Amino acid sequence: MKTPAVIKLVTAGAKDRKQFVAGSAVALIAAAFLLMLPGFAGHATISLFSRIFILAVFGMSYDILRGFTGVINLGHAVFFGSGTYLAGILFLRLDPTPGTLLLAVIVTVVYCSAAAFIMGKIAFRGGGVIACAMITLALGEIVRHLAETWRDVTMGADGLTFPIPYMFRDRLLFYYYALLFLILMVIVLRRFVLSPTGRVLLAIRENEQRAIFLGYNTTTYKMISLQVGGISAGLSGVMFALLTRFANTELLTIQQTLNALLVTIVGGTGTLYGAIVGTAFVQLIQHYLLTLRDVHPVFTRWLLFFGSIYILVVLYMPAGIVGAYRQLADLLSSRNKKKIA
Amino acid sequence: MSTPLIQTRQLTISFGAHKAVNNVSIEIEKDIFTTIIGPNGAGKTTLFNLISGLLRPTGGQVLFKGTDITHLSPLQRVALGMGRSFQLTNVFPALTVQENVRLALQAQARIGYRIFADHRKFRQLNEKTGLLLEQVLLQEKKNFLAASLTHGEQRKLELAMVLALDPEVLLLDEPTAGMALEEVPAMFELLDRTKKVTDKTIVLIEHKMDLVTGLSDQVIVLVNGSVLAQGSPPEVAANPAVLAAYLGGGVLSEACA
Ligand SMILES: Nc1ncnc2c1ncn2[C@@H]1O[C@H](COP(=O)(O)OP(=O)(O)OP(=O)(O)O)[C@@H](O)[C@H]1O
Ligand SMILES: [Mg+2]
Numbered sequence: 001m002k003t004p005a006v007i008k009l010v011t012a013g014a015k016d017r018k019q020f021v022a023g024s025a026v027a028l029i030a031a032a033f034l035l036m037l038p039g040f041a042g043h044a045t046i047s048l049f050s051r052i053f054i055l056a057v058f059g060m061s062y063d064i065l066r067g068f069t070g071v072i073n074l075g076h077a078v079f080f081g082s083g084t085y086l087a088g089i090l091f092l093r094l095d096p097t098p099g100t101l102l103l104a105v106i107v108t109v110v111y112c113s114a115a116a117f118i119m120g121k122i123a124f125r126g127g128g129v130i131a132c133a134m135i136t137l138a139l140g141e142i143v144r145h146l147a148e149t150w151r152d153v154t155m156g157a158d159g160l161t162f163p164i165p166y167m168f169r170d171r172l173l174f175y176y177y178a179l180l181f182l183i184l185m186v187i188v189l190r191r192f193v194l195s196p197t198g199r200v201l202l203a204i205r206e207n208e209q210r211a212i213f214l215g216y217n218t219t220t221y222k223m224i225s226l227q228v229g230g231i232s233a234g235l236s237g238v239m240f241a242l243l244t245r246f247a248n249t250e251l252l253t254i255q256q257t258l259n260a261l262l263v264t265i266v267g268g269t270g271t272l273y274g275a276i277v278g279t280a281f282v283q284l285i286q287h288y289l290l291t292l293r294d295v296h297p298v299f300t301r302w303l304l305f306f307g308s309i310y311i312l313v314v315l316y317m318p319a320g321i322v323g324a325y326r327q328l329a330d331l332l333s334s335r336n337k338k339k340i341a
Numbered sequence: 342m343s344t345p346l347i348q349t350r351q352l353t354i355s356f357g358a359h360k361a362v363n364n365v366s367i368e369i370e371k372d373i374f375t376t377i378i379g380p381n382g383a384g385k386t387t388l389f390n391l392i393s394g395l396l397r398p399t400g401g402q403v404l405f406k407g408t409d410i411t412h413l414s415p416l417q418r419v420a421l422g423m424g425r426s427f428q429l430t431n432v433f434p435a436l437t438v439q440e441n442v443r444l445a446l447q448a449q450a451r452i453g454y455r456i457f458a459d460h461r462k463f464r465q466l467n468e469k470t471g472l473l474l475e476q477v478l479l480q481e482k483k484n485f486l487a488a489s490l491t492h493g494e495q496r497k498l499e500l501a502m503v504l505a506l507d508p509e510v511l512l513l514d515e516p517t518a519g520m521a522l523e524e525v526p527a528m529f530e531l532l533d534r535t536k537k538v539t540d541k542t543i544v545l546i547e548h549k550m551d552l553v554t555g556l557s558d559q560v561i562v563l564v565n566g567s568v569l570a571q572g573s574p575p576e577v578a579a580n581p582a583v584l585a586a587y588l589g590g591g592v593l594s595e596a597c598a
Contacts (some may be wrong), residue, residue, distance in 0.1 A: 033390050055530055105569060106465060194456070194459050194460060195457055195459065195460060196447055196458060196460045196463075197456045197457060198456075198460070199444060199456065200444070200447075200453050202440075203433050203436070204433060206433035206435055207433050207434070210427075210432065211444075212416055212447050213393070213415060213416055213424075213425060214419070214448040214502070214506065215416065215419040215420060215429075215448040215449070215506065216416075216448055216453060224454075224456070228456075284525075300549045
């Protein structure tokens with residue numbers, strides 16, 4: 001039989017339990033490491049990791065759409081960038097207090113929900129995946145263009161510098177806030193993908209026509225997916241505002257969307273955690289390739305190295321890092337079973 | 342006479358100049374096992390596509406329990422109680438066998454919008470999934486990905502998914518299509534059992550007449566998009582038009598060989 005070994009698994013119960021134990025162990029080790037990291041890491045590293053935590057949420061929000069629902073949204077940056085802009089504008093116009101931050105969160109949630117609704121209504125009219133990609137690309141460009149031209153509020157291409165609440169200015173403390181944000185979002189999004197709704201999204205990704213013939217209103221489910229993805233991306237944008245204290249229209253571009261796509265591919269599409277691993281991988285490599293500049297000038301071309309590493313990952317780990325890890329784990333457990341039998 | 346469960350009136354669809362289904366008026370009574378036979382390209386699948394709403398007719402009507410449903414979407418027709426399977430296997434390949442069936446049951450249970458519940462914690466659904474997998478003899482494969490099943494097993498999985506919907510009428514498009522020859526009898530046994538244990542109206546598309554004579558209460562012969570004959574299996578088998586159309590090298594001779 002050509003059944004891959006990966007799939008030849010024993011009972012679900014045993015598999016679930018094993019996966020749970022292994023997953024919990026990995027999570028605990030990671031959490032312990034991350035909690036202690038500020039003890040021995042410098043300022044730059046701490047900021048880098050804060051960045052990873054926040055962008056990982058953006059990556060996960062993209063994975064909800066592409067990895068779990070099979071929807072390609074090329075305008076996803078709109079949600080992220082809007083979160084950053086909305087927070088920045090409010091901090092600048094009102095005053096940089098925690099109350100304003102709360103307001104920014106509420107405004108971002110409402111804004112992203114409305115934007116997702118409009119985007120979904122236009123993009124899910126039944127034109128298929130490619131039409132949806134093109135429409136979202138166009139909508140994203142429209143928003144970016146509006147932000148660029150509305151100079152009074154956004155400062156256009158110059159970008160917007162703004163103050164943030166006092167309690168978030170300490171880099172070390174902010175590191176923990178960012179970590180907490182990531183953990184909360186992992187819990188919420190994990191629940192979501194494990195819910196009956198999340199399972200229908202998988203069905204849509206696998207075969208939308210069949211899902212319809214089972215009686216699922218797939219358009220409504222895609223709208224829900226876009227709501228969850230859009231709001232999560234918006235919240236990560238607000239956190240990004242606290243990290244960088246700066247917003248520019250680059251945050252709204254297709255490049256920003258492609259960054260999210262990249263981390264989910266590298267980390268593993270449709271795994272949720274892949275976005276975290278992928279973001280860490282991409283950010284760390286980028287960072288260390290840049291520091292190697294001083295060792296040898298060839299590293300100023302870090303993008304070249306980065307591209308090569310990326311191609312290697314795609315070629316040799318088509319399921320991404322988390323996907324490859326799972327395949328390996330499954331392979332090992334099925335080997336063990338054979339030995340016992 | 343009671344209203345038929347499904348009725349078509351002068352149902353027609355043209356693809357360009359070609360009328361794939363031409364003026365078809367049939368009635369399918371409740372609790373009756375109907376088989377539609379006909380050669381390749383006769384329009385059997387197209388007729389199913391029209392009844393289930395995947396295609397819109399260029400003429401005629403489809404009625405369900407006497408109501409005109411010609412303009413309803415596939416989704417609305419599923420909600421009315423129509424379940425269909427596909428000639429080309431149509432499952433969720435990267436999900437497990439169990440999850441394929443569970444998703445079908447979940448659709449029926451209407452819990453799809455519970456966004457913060459855990460899908461594994463609905464005991465009734467899990468139990469029903471187990472029963473259905475047992476019914477189609479796939480319980481040992483429940484943790485395999487659907488894509489890793491043999492073709493025949495995928496057909497059984499699809500049957501389990503349609504059964505899970507618990508529809509009033511099952512439209513089954515050649516459940517044995519592409520199956521290995523030795524797997525075919527098992528599928529018919531399965532259909533026979535389904536017919537006996539459930540009180541469902543079943544409409545089956547088949548190629549080979551001899552396999553279905555025992556099962557069917559009614560046979561409809563479709564040729565070139567039109568109904569050539571309709572009646573009980575012996576009636577149809579004795580119909581001169583059917584004999585004339587098929588004895589030359591069509592379905593019947595294939596079946597007799
Ligand atoms: N969407 C379509 N567009 C154009 N032509 C179509 C379409 N669907 C079906 N046809 C044509 O309609 C005719 C009937 O096809 P259909 O699939 O209904 O036949 P069938 O009886 O199911 O045959 P088979 O036994 O091979 O499954 C064929 O000539 C086919 O090419
Ligand atoms: Mg057909």
